[in-house]
Amino acid sequence: MWNFIYKNLVLLLKELMRGYAWITLLPTWQAGVVLLLLTFIKPWIGAIGLLGATCAWLAGHIAGADANERPVCVFNGILCSLFVANTWMFGTSVIALAVLTSIFSGWLTVAYGHLTWKQLELPILSLPFSLVAMLTVATGNSFSTLTFNPYIAPPSLFGNQIDQFFSAFGMLYFMPTPFIGLLIVLVILINSRYFIILALLGYYASWLWLKSLGAAPEHLANTAWDCNAILASILVGGLFAKPSWRTAALAVLAAIIASWLALALGRILDVIHLFPFSAPFVFAAWIVLYAAVRNTHMTGSFNIPAPNFPEHTYERAKLGLARIGHPTSVAFGLPFADTWTVSQGFSGKYTHRGPWRYALDFIIMKDGKSFAHNGTKVEDFYCYNQPVLAPVYGQVWRVVNEIPDNKPGTVNVAANWGNHILIRIHDGRFALVAHLKPWSIIPLAGAWIKPGDLIGYCGNSGRSPQPHIHMHLQISEELGAPTAPFHLTSVLLTQDSKPEHYELAVVPKESATLLQAVAGEVRPIYLLAGRGLRYAVAVNEQIHPDWSIHCAVDNLGRLTLNSNSDAHCIAESTWAVFSCYERSGNPDPFFDIWLLACAYTPASFQIKFWQDQAIPARLLPSNIARGLAKIIWPWMTFITSEYQRYWDAEMQGWRQKVQHRQPLSGINLQIEALILPQVGCTYISAEINNLRYTMQATSSFQQADLGVPAWEMAINISDKPRQATRALHEK
Template sequence: MKVNLQSNQRLAQKEITLEEQKHLKTVNNLILKKLRSFWGYFRTIANSYSEIFFFENFWLGLLLLAATFIYPNIGLSGLLCVLAAYEFARFLGLKKIFRGSGFYTYNPLLVGLSIGYLFKLSFFSFFLIVAAGILTFIVTFGLANIFYSFFRLPVLNIPFVLISTAIYLASYKYSNLLFSEFKPWWPFLTDIADHLPIWLLGLTQSLGALLFCPHFIGGLIFLTVIFFASRILFILAVGGYFLGLLILSFLEGSIYQAASNLGAFNFSLIAMAIGGVFLIPSPRSYVLAALSVAISPFLLDAATFFWAQYGIPSFTLPFNVVVLSLLYTLGLAGFPLLASYYRGSPERTLDHYLSYLARFPGTLRTLSLPVAGEWTVWQSFDGPWTHKGIWRYAVDFVITDDQGRTYRGEGAHLDDYYCFGKPVLSPVRGRVVSLANDIEDNPPGAVNETQNWGNYVLIYDERGFYVLLAHLRKGSVKVKEGQWIEQGQIIGQCGSSGYSPQPHLHVQVQLTPELGAPTQPFSFVHYAVLKDTDLIYKANDIPEEGEQVQGLYPDKAMENMMSLVLDQEIIFEFLVNDVPQKQVNFKVQMDTDGTYYLAENHNSLYFNKFEGTFYFLRQDGNAVWFRMLFLAFPRMPLVYQKGLIWEDFLPLETFYSRLKRALYTFLASFNHRLAEIKGIYKFSAPNRIEGKIAQGGEEIKTQVILDPLKGFVQEVTLISNDKKFSLRRVL
């Protein structure tokens, strides 16, 4: 009885301990959730300051915030206005639109700074600041959506110009609130300013005036912040200012008068926006930035003269007019270097753009190979014979032997040609629009000039295009008009009908159902190129003339293995030289655009599966484990073939240290080829991928062990500079 009592007591104590542990875990989770919420809150506030200079950086944003307190009245007014806008957005339930970004709050910040420049801080001006912050957020949120929906344009500083102009006009009625004098915290700084050269004083005071701190110390702080945030933005800001200053001094006849114009910060903003933010940094974007600055001085003087009639500054009106007009024009013209996705700095945007171009050379009009087995490309895009002009986007296929010949013997008969009579497969799923099946095949060397396409099948793909397969064998077509067919279904046989001097298969994509319609770019997915003894995987590309290709078919088991489920948690152990460092917990989440990503604290690794290939798309944050995954298999074919090799081009941020990355990205803005980093990967076993990345004397070897039971990855290893980094699956 006593033994049972003691046993029950021990069980009760154990239950209490477990209950306490569970409660403690819940409390810790709540505290962690609150801390993350506060961190997101402070990130949004700090990024409101950095967004004005076109970048997002929490610590540099805090430095900009501190710099505005050179004039305490101005700094406090700006901060209060941002807080008012943010809290109003939270009240409306719009907290999720921020996600640490200051996009919707930098206009309220500018309005708050402008109020602090005009009015002394008091109970009444506090009310005005809060009201202006709320109103500016409403206008920003509304205009941002209108501008993007109808014009595909950013809202820039237009809400700030509108609201600040209204407040300055109304200020004639609020004379009891006006602030009569501004003094920085350190009066001796004014004496230093008197000894600075006019060009440096003008630059710093002008940049300082953007945040309503027209003091050289404020400008120096802003210049320093811009330099650390982005060397490209720094060069553009300084170069844009001096180019605009030079032109303005010619127009006004005095460099001193031009340098004293505090509105000259518009030159820097225009250069930064055009040269490195809304366009991909390149020699062409720099030329456009210079031209944009060159046409802006008279707009600055005109706006200053007009607004001066009412006793108010022109703010950023010239910047908004020039940038929005140019961006709209470039959009209408289809300018190829418009940045579709800005990643927080010109360097990261350029890196993402260049790696994206190299990694995804294909199109969204994707076809599978219309043949089985090994075939050779006879003509590709812009081929030497018939693929010219409006028919330039087409591919012809034949079969060749070891000597590169397309026939056996003398090739006098159609049956001598290796591809004659071979099955032709549908490269898409869709509906048969039209076909021909009764045209005679030409004897070798002869062509049918009146029925150019010969026997053909035209298929409509519901993605909005037509696929034409031509020169089929007479009587071999196995489908009917109006029939729905699936990808890979046999539709006929390769022949030599129409304008075909020898048996071959012609494939093209067009936007209308007429025969002979202009061709459009397309690409083939999930195939391999045979080169010597290697089998090289191509995810989405166009084979070149003379290449031997063969179709691949996705493995369902591998597709399932790489299917990560929303909210799935994966736990890895991170090791350095086989010594455990910490456990990291990944969670599968979905972004607003439907893209899935692995999340770990504030770090993200985006991924996708497309046409038989698994991709890592991009990395946000600096987590070493996400960098390891990206380097180890940036893409992976969802099919195993022994010795299958593929290559991929990696972003600079995944390979180089921060200092080297900054240098290479800056240089790459002048020559895009400098950003090329290639990795080569292969299947060394059904569940094992080995890779090597070499660039500029640096080399990284990688190994991935896939997990067919749990799915995804069992282990990832990187060896760099005799140092081994590993991720081992725990759960």
């Protein structure tokens, strides 16, 4: 029972702290602790604020708010109670009014929050507070027991313009003093440097805009234009967006709109002695976000359902680009099994132009030529009559099979695509594979196919001067429809004079040679719920005999890896690659070392070399590297990684060597891992500076679940020549 009470009390406190942090748009409860303490500079005001936060949480809970909605109820309740406590002198009437407004704002948050999300797919933000505050001001003069607090001008700290910037942050908690604002800025700066950049951009852009139009200072005095501009800039360009020049420009635009709305609404509401509060920020953010997320050019730039620090969003976006390609691009497999050459790439110099620029042509080259003999017959060409494979999952939509092959050097413009197969994919667009041999296409219209299925044989039909495979993605089923971006997945690539290496997602250039990496079983760990590996680990001579990692399923149905010290990451294992991302949870250097060794492991046994530039530097076991990654963002946020793998016949496993290097700082980490078939990663050795980490697997295990018995099996490894590993076993 006490454990149940403790867990729920911790949950309540975290949600209250998240509410305090949300006022400054910080999505972390830890920042809320400091911000709560700042409100207690005047203890009775801080106490009323905390009372209002608790009442709003209870109101949200009663109204059925979930774990994501309750902190929004809390932050609206905090704003209402702090506003009441700072506006009127302390007394029982103020406490009663703070409780009433907090409860009402909590219920309003749930009711209107569902409407705005359902109708606009936008969050309610602090609009409930603005409405409740206006109602409170309208009724305040009717209560004889309420006495207004006298206004006391805050002392200067740096100077007029700088003080106004800091005071705007203090005003978020109704403490408009430069000193309090400076402390709040420091809290934000610790959590996100980019938030402060956006705040400066939004503030000064709005200030210059208002100044250039000659806005009267007396008209701006009671509008809080600066607070609204700062919040709009941070929200649009940071909390919901991937950092980029486009989203930064939209953040500035939102700030200018918010300052204009603050002036306009301030003038209108002044007639009835009201104040716009944070409504200008909410309306400006809504307008800009609503327009931006519906712009196809901004696809992938915003993630409103999952707000986060921009630094984390940038990390996730770069990792996604490296692992699955651009958000608007579709993954294709190769339409062949052997090594082929790209004869014309995207925006090629012949036919891949304008609306049809996203297309690839493939041929087979030997000794610099695509044909044998004199090349006068289609049979002379190396790729002619070679198998053609399906590049995507989908349904065969159309088949043309009867177009005769051309003689080499001639084309059939009347039947431009020749014999082709059109495949409808998951999103309603269509993959086209064209110029096939007559009567060679095997699937019929309506059939369902998957990547790697045999669909026909290479020919020379249609607008094709020599046998080749043409492949593209088009937006509709009409032949000649505009093409759309796609990329190739899991290939061995030779390009730009570089040796053959592995690429998980790539758009090849002309003259690049490609080979599909076959499915393999190189797995650092087998992703089954409850399955895990136990290790004996050491740093230099300091040994920890029991460290483990296991797989679980999170609330969203994603597979996660978890260490016994409560470190986490999301993991995926496909036919092509084992990959981990979104490291979270407690600090655990061994978990980070494991990820640095195995978090990007191609599954195919063919792969010997590959590179990566998307692993975050915060995983490095170096305080200097992690500090530089935070301060010099984004230039030192990621590390450059070079991988090499070979089969160890003696150990009957794969040796995987990695060198990670942080740009500019030159900090290097060298790792070697041993991956055994059907077992996983059984040994890791890592060196950085004067530290040597070793991890030796001792057993694999299965955690018990309903209908699944627990078991544990010892792993016996004879590979003990290394000094640290020998020390582990001798110990």
